[in-house]
Amino acid sequence: MEKSQLEQALTRLDDAARYLDLDADVLEKLKYPRETTKMRLMVRMDDGSRKSFMAWRCRYDDTRGPTKGGIRFHPQASMDEVETLAFWMTFKCAVMNLPYGGGKGAVQVDPHLLSKAELERLSRAYMQAFANIVGPDRDIPAPDVYTNAMIMGWMADEYASIVGRNSPAVITGKPISLGGSLGRDDATARGGFYLVRHLEKELGVAPGSTVAIQGFGNAGTHMARLMADVGYKVVAVSDSRATLYCPDGLDVEAVLEAKAANRLTSLAGSNGIEALPPDYIVSVPCDVLVPAAMEDLINESNADEVKARVVVELANGPITPEADAILFKKNIVVLPDILANAGGVTVSYYEWVQNRQGFYWTVGEIHQRLKSNMEVEGRAIWNLARDKNISVRSAAYVHALGRLAEAIEAHGTQQYFAS
């Protein structure tokens, strides 16, 4: 029988456990989601009819603090995916030493088929359904695929009316006018960017090296701009419909404009730019490949075609464990999701801190803190990988698991005696 997504993800936990002397209780605690709630949301459509949508919220593990993780609106969302993403959040927050556990949520919906008013009603319905589960000290959502600051703003507003007080720290990734943090919009890409720049010597890349980016949404577009701004050559980008490829380098600003107007492929045919199928991006000749779309897009069927020497996982889980083994054999360095895309949750943490203290930082302060956090954790993980001769992914899991194990033990024995 085929493994579920969560079972696949758990193989990383078993792998990391081999390098630590852990109590069996620790693994038992981390092997299962603590709490997953499933709700059917009823939403009034503009034509007066009612439609229902399946929705979930998972709090995977809260040993290190309130659970934290985004809400995804996607037609293929499933409980298995939500629990897997929540598992990854647990490790990501531990990698970055944030005082959080891991959570995630989703609605099974294609948001492109909804009007803005329907999208607002759906977002409010989500918060009505899960208001008892979330909370600034319990579970703190954020944006993920096909959700954004506007949606977080509606959800924060709904939560405030339910609890009867302003409570901005319940959700992050909000509009700046509602207590959002400066620097949250490009934080995921910026974290990955700081990491690459910090490890340039070790990775053998530098401005002038070529980059291909799979997925051209929040994470992908910001990464393209940041890398191009310091002189990296972006040779290919893709979205769900096409890959745009130009070996001499794309004009990133022109590509961003075309994407904003929803006509990415309109650039093909001029200046040596070709439009190719979306999957082509994986095999593009380049130095750095940046998956920034969905899970499992690099798998057994195409991992052999990867030409890059470095893969920076801005997406969550873009490489299957089988593909990971193939890349490792090919000496391709993978900077794993739980480290490379942790800039998003890190600036979400800053947003939560600012909301709670009621005092806000400048964008310069945010960038400085993020750069320092990425460099400290990135360096520790890089050194661990080198010293133990393991992949950077395994090292990131070992780094996080050590922190989780310490916290599980520090909680004492109460849970041991409880049923």
Ligand SMILES: NC(=O)c1ccc[n+]([C@@H]2O[C@H](COP(=O)([O-])OP(=O)(O)OC[C@H]3O[C@@H](n4cnc5c(N)ncnc54)[C@H](O)[C@@H]3O)[C@@H](O)[C@H]2O)c1
């Ligand atoms: N936004 C964040 O702060 C954040 C933080 C951490 C991780 N991530 C992860 O980054 C990834 C992207 O998230 P986002 O926020 O940028 O989402 P987004 O909705 O802004 O963008 C997703 C992009 O992926 C593209 N896409 C979808 N299917 C594709 C396919 N088969 N091939 C190529 N492109 C495809 C879409 O066209 C879109 O351009 C996800 O895995 C998400 O979990 C996001």
